[in-house]
Amino acid sequence: MRLISALVALGAAISSMSSGGAAEGRENLQAAGKIGAPFRVVGNIYFVGGQYGAYLITTPEGHILHDTGSADMHDLIVSNVEKLGFNVRDIRIMISSHAHWDHVEGHAAMKRVTGAQVVALGGDAVALRTGQDNSAIGARNFEPVPVDRVVKDGKTVTLGGVTLRALWTGGHTQGATMWMTTVQEGGKSYSVAFRGGEIPNDGAQLLNNPRHPAVVADTQRTIQRLKELDAPDLFLHNHPQDPPQKLDPSLPVDPRCATCFDAKGFRRLVAGAEARFEAMLREAEQKQRPSGR
Numbered sequence: 001m002r003l004i005s006a007l008v009a010l011g012a013a014i015s016s017m018s019s020g021g022a023a024e025g026r027e028n029l030q031a032a033g034k035i036g037a038p039f040r041v042v043g044n045i046y047f048v049g050g051q052y053g054a055y056l057i058t059t060p061e062g063h064i065l066h067d068t069g070s071a072d073m074h075d076l077i078v079s080n081v082e083k084l085g086f087n088v089r090d091i092r093i094m095i096s097s098h099a100h101w102d103h104v105e106g107h108a109a110m111k112r113v114t115g116a117q118v119v120a121l122g123g124d125a126v127a128l129r130t131g132q133d134n135s136a137i138g139a140r141n142f143e144p145v146p147v148d149r150v151v152k153d154g155k156t157v158t159l160g161g162v163t164l165r166a167l168w169t170g171g172h173t174q175g176a177t178m179w180m181t182t183v184q185e186g187g188k189s190y191s192v193a194f195r196g197g198e199i200p201n202d203g204a205q206l207l208n209n210p211r212h213p214a215v216v217a218d219t220q221r222t223i224q225r226l227k228e229l230d231a232p233d234l235f236l237h238n239h240p241q242d243p244p245q246k247l248d249p250s251l252p253v254d255p256r257c258a259t260c261f262d263a264k265g266f267r268r269l270v271a272g273a274e275a276r277f278e279a280m281l282r283e284a285e286q287k288q289r290p291s292g293r
């Protein structure tokens with residue numbers, strides 16, 4: 001029941017146009033055990049669960065955890081990291097796609113277990129510290145967590161020879177971040193991007209939003225930079241897709257990956273986000289116009 005109510009809440013408040021499968025679809029994936037089990041996606045990147053997706057990026061000097069999901073994903077992530085043969089206490093750094101409860105609610109508990117350094121950008125750092133959702137949609141709050149390092153757009157996080165670069169995509173939340181890196185697999189290198197977010201959630205107030213006054217400009221800038229970016233070879237979503245995307249067959253990723261998009265899939269997602277946002281903005285502007293004109 002907990003999962004179902006979480007998914008219903010997710011569908012109502014958090015679902016975005018690009019998350020693909022309906023809540024019901026994700027539930028089916030969960031029921032089939034397809035998104036609970038951990039696996040190596042590619043290179044040193046592992047999927048560690050669960051219904052909202054979390055990734056472990058391993059290095060010889062400790063690990064980086066991307067997203068902690070909802071609070072009820074904590075035990076699953078811990079056991080998945082251990083199932084893969086890694087020690088959860090070796091997690092040194094925690095980063096996130098964006099500060100919505102379904103991706104960062106588990107940060108506080110994970111920091112207690114690991115002592116890892118929490119890294120975030122701008123408005124998301126504020127949301128994490130206060131536990132208050134400051135995004136346009138204003139979804140539910142979460143347990144606050146100290147932020148050890150606030151990074152600026154374009155800056156990097158480095159550990160054990162692995163570097164992740166932050167690309168601010170602050171349309172979805174104020175500090176949503178696409179983290180980018182390069183991995184080696186079979187003697188080749190691949191550019192990998194972890195999804196931050198693109199546009200505000202359905203139902204978010206776009207004009208004169210008190211939580212995120214610049215949401216329209218920030219979203220337009222986010223879309224522009226995603227369009228200008230060289231599409232990554234592999235784009236890792238933060239919500240498992242049901243059915244999973246069809247991938248370029250030359251991409252050496254685990255076939256269980258329900259969060260994997262290839263370069264074409266990434267471009268499609270960005271184009272879909274742009275069209276959706278234009279429609280949302282038109283609707284908001286029409287509603288604001290005085291009637292009878």
Ligand SMILES: [Zn+2]
Nearest residue numbers: 014098100197
């Ligand atoms: Zn979100």
